[in-house]
Amino acid sequence: MAGEAGTCDVQTGGSTRGDTCQDLQKCVYAGYVLCNLNDLCVFHGPGRSLLYLITPAVFMHIHPYRLPFAERKKTVFLMLLFSVFCFFFSFQSSAQAATQAKMYQEAVAQFQRVEKSSSLSKRRDMWTSVHSRFKRVLSKNPSSSYAPKALYFMARSYEELARNSWLKRDARTAVDAYQRAENRFSRNHSWADDCLYRKAMLRYERLNDAGGAAKDLQLLLQRYPGGDKARDARQTLAMLAKKGVPEARIKAARRPSPPRSMIPDSRVPRSVRTVYDEAVDRLKGFRRSKSVTRDDCLRLARVFDALGEKRGAGLYAPRSLYHSGQTYEELGKRSGRRDDFEEAVVRYQRAFDSFPASNSWRDDCLYRKAYVSYTYLKKEDQAYADLIELKRNFPHGDMVANANAMLRKMDRPTRVASAKTSQKSVASVAVFKQPRRRVRTTGIARLTDIRHRSGDTYTRVVLDLDREINFEDHTLAPDPKHGKMHRLFVDLEKTRLGKDLAARVMVKDGILNGVRAGQNDSSTARVVFDFQSMQKYHMFTLQNPFRIVVDVYGDGDSPAPAVVTHAAAKKLPPVKRDHKPTYKERKVASDVLAQLGMTFKTIMIDAGHGGIDPGALDKVWWKDKRGRKHWKIRTREKEVALKAAKILGKKFERKGYRVLYTRTTDYKVQLEDRAMAANIKKADLFISLHCNANRKASVRGFETYYLGKARNNIVLRLAAKENNVDPVRISDTQKIVLDLVNSFKMKESRELATLVQKRCVTGLRRHYRGIKDHGARGAPFFVLVGARMPAILVEMGYITNPTEVKLLRSTTYLERVADGIVQGVEDYRKSLSRVGR
Structure with missing residues (x-):
């Protein structure tokens, strides 16, 4: 009886016991499939998973208590369908994991190859290529175990860039990536403390932020007291404490107790x-x-x-x-x-x-x-x-x-305690805005990056976006009661924050406290500037790619030269008529000139364009054997400019000047970063080298430009080409320059441009026929905007003219152009030194 009770009499199909056994058998197998589907796919791979799932179906055919034929056929079909689904699902999952692992290994191999090579490690394009590889690994599956490792190597790539380029922008990118990697690593991962330590050292060595570095090291000791970087962190903190960094004297947090398991x-x-x-x-x-x-x-x-x-x-x-x-x-x-x-x-x-x-x-x-x-x-x-x-x-x-x-x-403006204070503060802010027309936009834009560079008296912040947008800016009055100074917020319409964008960018340069970004609503991103001090700010946009540039000027910013102090005036002896100054008097006068900023020793040379931006091109047409026309690029403006910059730099060095370059190899430097580099390095002159171009091949000539208003459409079109904007919109930049020329050394730049133009044309005419003198002109070149020293742009010839393009390819011609520039700079220096004679 016991044996009969345990069997399923399928031949008595109408019996209750047989139906119950059939249902039970189906449920058992369905549970088996659903419960083991995922485990089979993960641990056994597609082939063996398919085999394990088919085996019970075959077993049901040969089992003595199998289902009726009609039911058995339907059940087998469903099981086979599940098996095929399992096969493809497991194949796709394992293939994706294998692909990401392979991508990561290849990226690591390239990183090691570039790091070990003394020549490749100095090239910016190699490190950006490595960074792009790891970024693709991260985007493949951001939740996998390879994601934090990819972020770590992305940070390493920009750390190497920062150590070679000395650009703070690269260092900040690396710092942000290290922080993101540390956030993703588990607390017991051996790489997590390395992220914090490398971040701290970058902040100290490249960003001059000793306080921030000390805080990171303190956090390292608190979170990873037993890590391999704990000893280095303690030694660095001791060194910072000796240098008087307050944050380094804070005691490290005690070692946390081991985590407790949460019981019910x-x-x-x-x-x-x-x-x-x-x-x-x-x-x-x-x-x-x-x-x-x-x-x-x-x-x-x-x-x-x-x-x-x-x-x-x-x-x-x-x-x-x-x-x-x-x-x-x-x-x-x-x-x-x-x-x-x-x-x-x-x-x-x-x-x-x-x-x-x-x-x-x-x-x-x-x-x-x-x-x-x-x-x-x-x-x-x-x-x-x-x-x-x-x-x-x-x-x-x-x-x-x-x-x-x-x-x-x-971000909301608050009521200030004193109405008079509020009015005075608001009145002290001068706002210069680029006239903006509403543009038709399609789709949602992404705010991909927030970059900033700081000079002595102003800071430039650049908002990078992937497409053109409309935006509005507003200022908020200071609120002394709550410890807030001026604030500026920019609302970006139809914009969302990029995934890799840092929510907060610390600046601490005496003008800005920081810049923060947030999603104000589903279609509007807001960027808030927190100021320490502000007298005026200026905004304009650049194209290709679209970006918004915000220049913020702090207290004490004055375009005029510094006034002679009372003490310096006492040192300068009175000069009588027909009196020949003694050596001591000339020395005192020279010192006063140096205080006035009227002597110079450092020159920044800017080679125009570079990298993916070739500048103007000299194209040559040719026919193949079948008579079809093709063209190839024979001369690129970026190559001529870089070659001329190196020649000019050597000649200035022979004269005893200190020479700096915006670039020494073929990579792109953003327009807004070129003059800022001169400001940061405290250069005394800024010279940008370019080649001109025109639709008419017959147009030729030599010209020198300074920042100012263009007087004709030809100069406007040239400015559009150099600014990389639509010629239709270049008229708007005229209005930008009208706001800017009074802030920069326009008079000194015009004088320098005139002397350089005169010397270059005179020297070239001695050796070449047909050199046309187009003179020194004002033009709204963005590359000159922001320069706090005399700045000029030299167009060395027309690359579209058949005669002049041959000269531009000639080293001798570039040598003679450099001679003229050096002589013009020497004339400008002598004109300043005459004051002391």
Whole structure:
């Protein structure tokens, strides 16, 4: 009877026992397929997975208690369909993983090859190529284990670039990538501390941010006290402490206790739950009572802290830390002491770190920490970073709405205590805006990068976008009550933030505190500039690719030369008529001239175009054997300009000048970065070399330009070519220049351009016929915008003219052009030195 009860009598199809057994058999097999489908695909590969899934179907055919034929046929068909699906799914998954692994290995091999080669490691294009490879690895599957490693090598690539180029832009890109990589690595990963250490050293060595580097090293010791970089971090902190860096004297955080496994609340001891409930009730009572003393609050906080450190407390431990933060926050409201609020921030952060990743209390911890930092500690930067992290990691949390409201409040103008102060502050801001017409836009643009360069008296910020957009800018008055200076925000229409864009860019250059970007709404991105001081700002756009340039001028910015101080005036002896100055008098006069900025020793030479921008081209047509016409490029402007720049630099060095270059190899330098490089290196002159072009091949001649207004359409078209903009829109740049010429050394630049033009034309006419003198002209060249020294642009000839293009390919011709430029600069220097005679 027992054996009969365990069988399925399929021949009695109408019996209840047979139907039940058939259904049971189907359910068992369906459960088998669904439960093991994923494991089979992952561990056994496509072929063996298919075999394992087909085997039970075959077994059902030969089993003595098999299903009826009609049911068996249908069931087998469904199983085979599942098998085919499993095969393709597993094949695709394994192929994708194998592809990313192969891409990563190839990228690492290229990185090592470039790093080991002394010649390749100095080339910018090689490192950008390596960076692009790792970026493709990251985009293949951002959630895989290769993603943080790819970010690490992306940072390494730009670190090598920064060490060769000395550009702060490269160093900042590397710092941002290291931080993103450290965020993605798990805390026990051996590469995580390397990210923080390399980030700290870059901030110290390349960005001159010793305080920021010390904070990163302190964070390294707090998070990875047993890492392989902990010893180096301690040594570097000791060195920074000797140099007087305040942040380096802060004691490193004690080694954290090992992570506790969160046990269920039901298994937490009753005594812990009782103490916790009583403490929470006391906290609620404290909020309602006005007679609570400071000692009462501190005693309650110690109770919560003890629960937070107690083993076996499960989730009651991080909850207690959160309530401890609330206790200190309440205490700070009553006492007004800053250290109470700082203790609250520390507790909220510890609670956030202690909760499991999926716990719903984590976003509450971040929000309370940001609220206290912003409202009571006036640390807007820290609060902003915490809110951005909350929105990014908890998009569906219950605190997102509050975070958005606080972010909007940060950018909202607040009422100033004194109306007079507000009016005075607003009146002191001079705004120069490029006249902007509304453009028709299609699709959603991406804000891909925020770059900045700082000079002595102004800062240039560039917003890079992938397409042209409409935007609006507004200023906010300073708010001394809340510790806020001037703010400028730019709303970018139909724009979203790029995935790799840093939410906050620290500047700290005396003019800007920082630049932060956020998604104001679903179709508008907002960029906020936090100023330390501002007198005026200027905005204009550049094309190909589209970018918005913001020049911000700080206090004390004056285009005129510095006024002679009273002490310097005393040193300068009175000069009588027909009096021949003595050596001592000439020396004193020379020193005063140096103080006035009227002597120069450093010259920045800019070779126009470069990299993917070839400039003007000399094309040659030819016919193949079949009579078909083809053309090839014989001469590129970028090559002629670079060759001339090196020749000119050697001649200046022979005269005793210090020579700098915007580029020495074939790579592109953005227009807005060329004059800024001269400012940062404190060059005394800026000379940009180019070749001209015209639709008419008969046009030829030599000309020199300075920043100014174009007098005819020919010069306007030339400026459009050099600015890489549409000739239809170049008329707008005229209005930009009218705002700018009074800010820069227009008079000195015009004088220098006149002398260089005269010397070059005179020298070339001695050796060549037909040299036409087009004179020194003003033109709205963006490459000259922002130069804080006399700046000129030399057009050495027309590359589209058959005669002059042969000269431009000649080394002898370029040598003679360089001789004329050097003689013109010498004449300009002598004109300044006559003041001291």
